[in-house]
Amino acid sequence: MTTDRTEIDRDWWRGCVIYQIYPRSFQDSNADGIGDLRGIVDRMPYLASLGVDAIWVSPFYTSPMKDFGYDISDFCDVDPMFGTLADFDALVAAANDHGLKVMIDLVLSHTSDQHAWFTASRASREGPYADWYVWADPKEDGTPPNNWLSFFGGSAWQWDSRREQYFLHNFLTSQPDLNLHSEAVQSALLGVVRFWLDRGVHGFRLDTVNFYFNDKDLRDNPPLPKDQRNAILAPSVNPYNYQSHIHSKNQPENLEFLKRLRALLDEYPGTTTLGEIGDAERGLELIGTYTEGAELLHMCYAFDFLAQEPLSAARVAEVLYKADHLTKGGWVAWAFSNHDVMRHATRWNLSPAAQRLCATLLLCLPGSACFYQGEELGLEEADLAFEDIRDPYGREFWPEYKGRDGCRTPMVWTGTERNGGFTTGDPWLPISPHHLRHAVDVQESEPGAMLHHYRRALAFRATHPALRTGMLDGVYVYGDVLHFRTVSPEETLYCAFNLSDTPSAHNLPSGTWETIGQELGAVSVSHDGLLHMGPWQICIARQQAEVY
Incomplete structure (x- = not known):
């Protein structure tokens, strides 16, 4: 499948508004309790009615789902729980028919341990895939090669008895890190990018884009002084916050690979990249570095407003000042919520009036904007019992940190149905009864509802160039x-x-x-x-x- 891009505005992404869809929680079309691609197609008229420019679809690739799709076992196919490649093609066609662009979540830093590449890599130190992942010998006492920590807690190294070596995993042990120092790995990943571009996508949200390379010499990370630790990216109970991760990510080689990636996208006019930079210390600085000029990423989104810290006037001014000085020549996309953090209505304890202000503020900030499914309904974080938690992060750090499932519960479409119109089966996560009062059909009939405020704010932004591309x-x-x-x-x-x-x-x-x-x-x-x-x-x- 190819798309005619000759009439596409190459710079549509400047000032665009992107709606994030978490597919397993958006709309179920086959009563199995899990959202799917056909469900997104069915809801395309609703998405178009919002006034957004693009949708970002979180991972739907073949996966054992240890990290709910961010552990990919086949980059070029759709997991059966979400549908088929034909269903994906139908999604792109439906979006195009409704004037929406499609961006997909692409995870290039690691794979599932069930990916064929990893199976071949762990089989032998000599085979053609031997260096496709980050392998290292133990120290003389058998301990891991350095002190790097996993984002999910504990060592970032896992022993493999087949090769009698450790492999690197910045996330779950079932998510081994690819070795992008290998030219073969880079070429394979660029082939994945081309596969989806040829199917008509308009861009990629690049997961953990600053994790692509590690220090070749595997030097230890230094400790991070206690007064500099924060929990923007990981809960305060996670020892990951105790290190300055100067060797396990943010390596200079990343820029050369991003140039290769950008050159590939430039072959497809009107496509774009949105990078996720996971770094609590240098986030805005790295956004400036990664998006400067016309050879790197188009835009990256900042974590500053995804933090627990309340959204005071002084806080917003501080972030805007830093962004203005650190991202000269680059492009920032702003977000208040996503699939990894507590919904901001709860995180900042916002009244309905405060939520309306936040919606308007987000859409007035210079740059691009992302908002997350259900945000337009004013949904608060769902409160789940431990036995309902599916997120491995939440199960690891419970009860001090309850994980990410509270923001991942299904969308509510109808207020009178037990499952909110999401499914006729049993939903994969329970639906909060409190969410039903905020359902789409309830708000459609109320002119003053949050949903209509978002639509008005989006329409207002669309008519004012200073809000989309102003300085x-x-x-x-x-x-x-x-x-x-x-x-x-x-x-x-x-x-x-x-x-x-x-x-x-x-x-x-x-x-x-x-x-x-x-x-x-x-x-x-x-x-x-x-x-x-x-x-x-x-x-x-x-x-x-x-x-x-």
Whole structure:
């Protein structure tokens, strides 16, 4: 299957809005309790009605599902639980018919231990696949070759009795890391990318894109001072936070491979890359490095707003300031929620008014934006019992950390059905009764519902170039109010967000301003020169040309 790309805008990704679909929890079409590709096809009219530019589909490849699809055993096929390649082709066709682009989640740093490549690699130290994974001899006392830690806890090395060597796994022991220092591995992975480009995808969300290479000399990571540890990427109970991972990831060789990847995508006009950079210490700095110029990734998304830390005006201003200075020439995609973190409505304990402000803020930030299925419904984190937890991360660190299943429970389409219209079978994760009141059909009939606010905010963003491709200007904080301007050749917009329960009044920037965004609840610019804002209110104004 090929797609005619001659009429595609090469830069559609600049300022785009991407909707993330976790396929096993989106829509079940065959009553087995697991969402599938046909289910996504069935819900394509809903996705188009939101006003997003693209959908990002989390892994659906053949997999033993130890990490729910992020452990791939065949990069070029669909796991039977999700359907077939024909179903995927139908998904791409349906998306195209509805004016949506399709991005797929691609995991290039590791495979499942059931992948044929790993089976061949562990069979012999001399075979053609011998160096396709990161193998190392033990130290003289039999212990692992260095001190690297796994993201899932414990050593990043697993002993293999067949080769009498350790193999590297930055994640589960069943997810061995590929050796991208091997030219053969790089070529094989680029072949996977081409396979999906030829099937018509418009881009890739690249999982753990900064983990592709490790230090060839396998040097120990240094300890991370206690005052620098944080739990953006891993729970505080995880010893992974105790190291500075300067040798196990973020290697300079990564840039040369990303250039090869970008050159391949450039053969397919209108395709794009969205990198996931997993690094709590240097995230924004690496985004700047990985997206600078026209030879590397198109965009990467930041983890700063996926953290537990509350979304205060000062916090947002700090992140925007750092992003502006560290990502010059690059491109950031912002997100408040995804499939790996607690839903932000719960994480930040947001009222409905605060959720509306956050939706508008996300869609006003300069750059691109991602939001996660159910976010547009105002879904909170589901509270699951231990016996319902399927996530290996949650089972490992329970009860201090309950894992990622609370944000992965199925979408709720109808409020009157026990399983919310997701399935007629037994869902793979239980559906929270509290979610049913937020179901799509319930909100469709309520003009003031969260769903309609997202649609209005998306439509508003689409009509204002300064919000899609504008440059950030003049970020400052007054009390609990965040202010910034975003400037494009077509317009200059002033945005203010009161991120608190406290009313505020302050001066507007100099110039003549016209209030816009009233459909989003934006307050009007007053005639007394002051901007009066109630709790969780916003103001968006467009600068008018001076008349002399």
